[in-house]
Amino acid sequence: MIEVENGGSVEGTVTLTGEIPDPKAYNLVTFPDPEYCGRISNGNGWRLLHDFFVNKEKQVQHVVVLIEGVKAGKVFSLSVPRIEAKDCRFLPFTTVVRSGHGVEVVNMDPVMHDIQAYETSVETGTRVLFNSPLPFNQRHHRGNLHATHDHNPGKSLVRQFQLSKKRHTFVMQCGFHAYMESWAIAVDNPYYVFTNEDGHFAIENIPPGTYDLRAWHPGIKQVIKQRITIEPDKKLTVNMELPSPGRKKTALTVRTPPRFTPAALGREFTIEPILERQ
Numbered sequence: 001m002i003e004v005e006n007g008g009s010v011e012g013t014v015t016l017t018g019e020i021p022d023p024k025a026y027n028l029v030t031f032p033d034p035e036y037c038g039r040i041s042n043g044n045g046w047r048l049l050h051d052f053f054v055n056k057e058k059q060v061q062h063v064v065v066l067i068e069g070v071k072a073g074k075v076f077s078l079s080v081p082r083i084e085a086k087d088c089r090f091l092p093f094t095t096v097v098r099s100g101h102g103v104e105v106v107n108m109d110p111v112m113h114d115i116q117a118y119e120t121s122v123e124t125g126t127r128v129l130f131n132s133p134l135p136f137n138q139r140h141h142r143g144n145l146h147a148t149h150d151h152n153p154g155k156s157l158v159r160q161f162q163l164s165k166k167r168h169t170f171v172m173q174c175g176f177h178a179y180m181e182s183w184a185i186a187v188d189n190p191y192y193v194f195t196n197e198d199g200h201f202a203i204e205n206i207p208p209g210t211y212d213l214r215a216w217h218p219g220i221k222q223v224i225k226q227r228i229t230i231e232p233d234k235k236l237t238v239n240m241e242l243p244s245p246g247r248k249k250t251a252l253t254v255r256t257p258p259r260f261t262p263a264a265l266g267r268e269f270t271i272e273p274i275l276e277r278q
Contacts, residue, residue: 004073004205006232011202014065014195014215016058018244021219021278023048024252026179026273029260030115033111037088037177038271041278045261045271046254048278049179051093051219059199060217060242062094064185065074066192067203068212068225074205078102080158083172083182085113086151087167087275090172090182094218096192097170097184102160105172110140114175115157119167129161131175171218185217206230215240 026047030033034045041047053061081095086108097103107113113134120126137152147241163170163186174180193201207230220242228236262269 004207006234007205008208008230008234009206010027010228010236010238011066012238013199014060014063014240014242015199016054016060016244017241019247020051020054021245022116022247023050025254027258029262029264032176034271036111037268039275040087041271041273043273045258047179061197063195064094064096064192064216065201066187066214068214070189070191070211071206074190083109088177088180088181095180095184095188099163099186102158105157107134107136107154110136110149112136115170115172116175119163120169120171121167127164130159132157178275185216208232212229213238217242219245
């Protein structure tokens with residue numbers, strides 16, 4: 001990469017068209033640590049996985065907007081992104097990776113997690129990249145884990161991987177808690193950003209030229225891109241739309257009454273969403 005002279009910029013907003021998809025729902029009783037992970041739940045024993053973060057104007061947050069085809073430009077400093085397991089969630093939900101570099105994962109919870117990482121694409125399917133336990137910090141204060149506690153990081157887990165040809169999507173799940181997911185798209189240049197709570201994005205210091213501007217969200221199967229031309233010292237405005245996948249009913253739907261209750265575990269207890277009621 002080189003220093004950019006007379007670079008241009010592009011900005012805009014990403015909006016969802018159609019209905020906002022329902023979150024996936026998981027009966028906490030069927031997974032380990034139901035009380036601790038239930039600190040974030042709907043109040044009826046279900047953990048919800050929200051994968052679309054949309055405001056009232058249906059503008060979408062956490063979309064990766066990237067420019068494809070840039071061969072020169074500013075220094076590309078991304079190497080190993082950090083993902084935290086915190087409150088039985090992988091944060092951030094969307095990020096970017098570089099093939100051949102890998103990821104760092106840290107457990108901030110006082111419970112065990114298990115990392116299952118895959119590469120995937122619509123054309124070539126899914127392949128396992130690695131599977132590793134993610135221990136917690138033994139110095140966690142375990143007096144009342146279901147109320148408040150310190151998030152003490154466990155040992156950092158770093159895994160390098162090489163994505164196969166035509167596979168550009170990385171996904172990580174917890175083998176113990178299926179509602180924990182983190183998604184990433186592979187990038188090969190530094191011209192990418194994440195949309196904010198208003199769905200807004202801005203990419204600056206772009207070498208003049210013609211490129212593909214792409215909006216990526218793991219819940220959208222189509223490739224959303226637009227051809228753009230960056231002119232020297234000029235700003236381009238491009239608004240992009242994501243077609244909603246709809247509100248399809250699946251097995252991952254809240255059911256009342258649930259098939260399994262705490263009695264299935266041989267004892268009665270209450271799953272109380274003391275941290276966040278979804």
